[in-house]
Amino acid sequence: xxxxxxxxxxxxxxxxxxxxxxxxxxxxxxxxxxxxxxxxxxxxxxxxxxxxxxxxxxxxxxxxxxxxxxxxxxxxxxxxxxxxxxxxxxxxxxxxxxxxxxxxxxxxxxxxxxxxxxxxxxxxxxxxxxxxxxxxxxxxxxxxxxxxxxxxxxxxxxxxxxxxxxxxxxxxxxxxxxxxxxxxxxxxxxxxxxxxxxxxxxxxxxxxxxxxxxxxxxxxxxxxxxxxxxxxxxxxxxxxxxxxxxxxxxxxxxxxxxxxxxxxxxxxxxxxxxxxxxxxxxxxxxxxxxxxxxxxxxxxxxxxxxxxxxxxxxxxxxxxxxxxxxxxxxxxxxxxxxxxxxxxxxxxxxxx
Numbered sequence: 001x002x003x004x005x006x007x008x009x010x011x012x013x014x015x016x017x018x019x020x021x022x023x024x025x026x027x028x029x030x031x032x033x034x035x036x037x038x039x040x041x042x043x044x045x046x047x048x049x050x051x052x053x054x055x056x057x058x059x060x061x062x063x064x065x066x067x068x069x070x071x072x073x074x075x076x077x078x079x080x081x082x083x084x085x086x087x088x089x090x091x092x093x094x095x096x097x098x099x100x101x102x103x104x105x106x107x108x109x110x111x112x113x114x115x116x117x118x119x120x121x122x123x124x125x126x127x128x129x130x131x132x133x134x135x136x137x138x139x140x141x142x143x144x145x146x147x148x149x150x151x152x153x154x155x156x157x158x159x160x161x162x163x164x165x166x167x168x169x170x171x172x173x174x175x176x177x178x179x180x181x182x183x184x185x186x187x188x189x190x191x192x193x194x195x196x197x198x199x200x201x202x203x204x205x206x207x208x209x210x211x212x213x214x215x216x217x218x219x220x221x222x223x224x225x226x227x228x229x230x231x232x233x234x235x236x237x238x239x240x241x242x243x244x245x246x247x248x249x250x251x252x253x254x255x256x257x258x259x260x261x262x263x264x265x266x267x268x269x270x271x272x273x274x275x276x277x278x279x280x281x282x283x284x285x286x287x288x289x290x291x292x293x294x295x296x297x298x299x300x301x302x303x304x305x306x307x308x309x310x311x312x313x314x315x316x317x318x319x320x321x322x323x324x325x326x327x328x329x330x331x332x333x334x335x336x337x338x339x340x341x342x343x344x345x346x347x348x349x350x351x352x
Contacts, residue, residue, distance in 0.1 A: 002057075002058045002059035002347065002348045002350070003059065003345050003346070003347045003348075004059060004060075004062045004345065004346045004347075004348075005344075005345055006048075006050065006062070006064040006337075006344045006345065006346055007064060007344075008036075008038065008048055008064055008066070008344045012038060012039045012040040012339060012344075013036045013037070013038055013039070013048070013324055013325070013337050013339060013344040014036065014037050014038075014039045014081065014082045014083065014084075014194065014259075014324045014325060014337070015036060015037055015082065015083045015084045015194070015195065015196070015259050015324060015325040015337070016034045016035070016036050016050075016084070016259065016261070016325035016326060016327035016335060016336075016337050017034060017035050017084045017085050017086045017091060017197075017261070017327060018032070018033070018034055018086060018327055018329070019033050019034065019035050019049070019086055019091060019117055019120065020033050020117060020121070024117075024121060025054075026054075028051070028124075029053060029054055030051045030052060030053060030054060031052055031053070031054040031055070032051070032052045032329045032330070032335075033049060033050065033051040033052070034049070034050045034051075034327050034335065035047060035048070035049055035050075035067075035084050035086070035091050035120075036048050036050060036084065036325055036337050037081040037082070037083070037084050037093055038066075038081065039080055039081050039082055039096075041081070042071075042075070042076055042077070042078050042079065043069075043071055043074070043078040043081055043093055043095070043111065043113045043132060043134055044068075044069040044070060044071040044074075044075055044078075044129070044132050045066075045069070046081035046093065047066070047067040047069055047091075047093070047115065047120075047130075047132075048064060048065065048066050048067065049063075049064070049065050049067055049120065049124070050062060050063070050064050050337075050346060051063045051065075058333065058348045058350065059348070062346065065124070067115075067120055067123050067124070067130060068123055068127070068128070068129040068130065069115060069123070069129050069130045069131070069132040070129035070130070070131060070132060071113065071132045071133075071134045072131075072132075072134075074111075074134040074136060077108060077134075077136065078095060078108055078109070078111045078113070078134060078136065079095065079106060079108040079109050080095055080096045080098070080106075080108075080109040081093050081094070081095060081096075082094060082095065082096040082192075082193055082194045083193055083194060083195050083196035083206075083207070083259075083260075084196065085196040085197045085198055085204065085260075086117070086198075087198040087202065087204075088202070089116055089117050089118070090114045090115065090116050090117065091114065091115050091116075091117065091120065092112060092113070092114045092196065092204065092226065093112070093113040093114070093115075094111075094112050094113075094193055094196045094204075094206065095108075095109045095110060095111040095112070095193070096109050096192055096193055096194065097109055097110050097139075097141055097142050097145075097191045097192070097193050098190060098191065098192040098193070098210075099164075099165055099169070099190065101276070101277075101280050101281055101282045101283060102164055102281065102283055103161075103163075103164030103165045103168055103169070103190075103283060104164060104165060104168040104169040104172060105139070105142070105165050105166075105169040105184070105190055107136075107138050107139060107178070107180055110136065110137045110138055110139050110140070110141060110142060111134055111135060111136045111137060112134075112135050112137070112141070112226065112229060113132050113133060113134040113135070114132070114133050114230065115130050115131065115132045115133070116130075116131075119131050119132075133230055135229045135230060137229075137237060138178075138179060138180035138183065139180045139183040139184055140180075140183065140236055140237045141191075141223070141237045141239075142183070142184065142188070142190075142191050143183050143184070143237075144223070144236070144237040144238060144239040145191050145206070145208075145221050145239055146185070146188045146189060146191065147239065148221050148222075148239035148240065148241070148242045149189065149211070149219070149221070149242050151242070152213060152219070152242055152244065153213060153214045153215075154189060154211045154212070154213060154214060155211050155212050155213065155214050155216070155254065155288065156214070157189050157190075157211075157287075158286070158287025158288060159287065160283050160286050160287050161190060161283050161284060161287050164283045165190035165283065166184065166186060166188055166189075166190065167186070169184055170184050170186065189210075189211040190210065190211075191208060191210070191211070192208060192209045192210040192256070192276075192284075193206050193207065193208060193209070194207060194208075194209040194256070194257055194258050194259070194324075195207025195208075195209075195257040195258060195259050195260035195270065195271075196260060197260040197261055197262050197268065198262070198265065199222070199265050199303075200264070200265025200266065201265070202226075202227070203222045203223065203224055203226075203240070204222070204223040204226045205220050205221070205222055205223075205260060205268075205303075206220065206221045206222075206223055207219075207220055207256075207257025207258075207259070207260045207270065208220070208221065208256055208257055209256035209257055209258065209275060209276070210256055210275050210276070210284055210291075212249060212254045212255065212256050212275065213244055213249075214251070215246075215249070215250065215251055216249035216250045216251045216252070216253065216254030216255065216290075217244050217245055217246055217248060217249045217254075217255075218244075218245050218248055218249060218255055218256050218257045218270075218272050219242055219243065219244055219245075219256075219257075220241075220242070220243040220244075220245070220257070220260075220303075220308075221239050221241070221242045221243075222239060222240040222241045222242075222243075223237060223238070223239055224238045224239065224240045225237070225238045241307075243303065243307050243308055244307075244308070245270075245272075245299075245301060245308050245311060246308070246311075247301075247311035248272050248297075248299055248311060249272065249294065251290070252290055252293065253290060253293040253294040254275060254288070254290060254291055254293075254294065255272040255273055255274070255275075255294045255297075256272065256273070256274075256275050257270060257271070257272055258270075258271040258272060258273050258296065258323060258324060258325075259271040259323070259324060259325045259326045260326075261326050261327050261328055263328060266302055266303065266304060267300065267301075267302050267303075268300065268301055268302070268303055269298065269299075269300050269314070269326050269328055269334065270298070270299050270300075270301070270326065271296060271297070271298055271299075271323050271324075271325070271326050271336070272294070272296070272297055272299055273294055273295065273296035273297065273321065273323065274291060274292050274293070274294050274295075274296075274321065275288060275291030275292070275294075276291060276292070277321075277322070278292050278321070295316060295317060295318060295319075295321065296316075296317040296320060296321055296322075296323040297313055297314075297315070297316050297317065298313070298314040298315040298316075298317075298323075298326060298334060298336070298349075299311055299312065299313055299314060300312055300314050314334065314349075315334070315349055320338060322338060322339040323336055323337075323338050324336075324337050324338065324339055325337035333348055333349065333350050334348070334349040335347070335348050335349075336348075336349070
């Protein structure tokens with residue numbers, strides 16, 4: 001694999017999605033471009049563009065640049081961008097909906113945003129912030145996902161997770177009189193979103209790093225009305241299918257989603273791996289030590305009305321654990337964004 005240091009700050013990048021059509025790429029002298037999100041920043045400060053010069057070798061000619069954005073009244077009110085996906089001329093960003101390693105859940109992480117590719121291009125040209133639309137859901141998506149998961153046999157929520165994520169959040173909402181009080185239920189699972197991609201008909205697939213099934217398999221949940229959330233301030237998130245990838249993970253080494261990509265809305269590439277970062281006192285791993293066992297893998301599967309099928313392993317990363325994004329380009333090469341000690345790396349797997 002080819003590797004390029006992206007020299008991005010902060011050094012916490014998540015996910016990848018393709019941007020720009022052939023004309024815009026040619027205008028800029030590029031042959032491929034991706035957006036990644038920086039998850040130690042607010043939504044408006046999280047967008048970075050990775051572009052590759054036309055004709056350059058895959059381990060040379062890369063440009064990484066932060067894209068300034070303006071979220072208006074929502075500036076400074078979001079945290080923890082974890083996923084991105086492009087669809088119909090927009091890039092969508094998704095907050096984790098989760099909390100810090102020791103809890104509680106945080107309403108600042110409950111959001112979805114979008115920015116048009118035209119706004120990204122304008123920001124590149126004149127340096128002024130791109131207009132970023134933000135929907136703050138105050139655990140509305142948490143509620144919709146938990147309702148969608150109700151029919152699945154999930155990994156049990158351990159006592160530490162129950163206390164730190166669920167009970168503590170409910171208590172804080174009641175004590176502070178939060179508008180979202182009552183949205184969380186005592187029987188809920190905390191939700192950690194780390195992957196997103198669109199289906200061919202415009203539903204947003206959300207890949208969960210946690211929870212997983214009791215058998216250790218990763219879960220995709222469909223958000224049916226993403227555009228309605230931007231059009232109507234009173235719209236409530238509505239989730240449909242919850243799909244399980246049965247050929248990934250096991251009870252002894254469960255895996256959650258880390259990244260997701262598609263080129264046709266039917267065949268999907270994904271990164272799956274451990275349930276939380278090792279060595280950071282994560283509550284999830286304190287309850288489920290087996291959640292630290294699995295190595296990161298690039299898998300590929302199909303998804304239609306009958307669910308996921310034809311899962312195969314494309315690449316195993318071995319000792320490289322923090323694989324945070326995947327995007328397959330027009331030539332079929334797989335690009336990965338990886339958090340490494342002190343820097344963010346882009347690696348490209350060339351299929352001969």
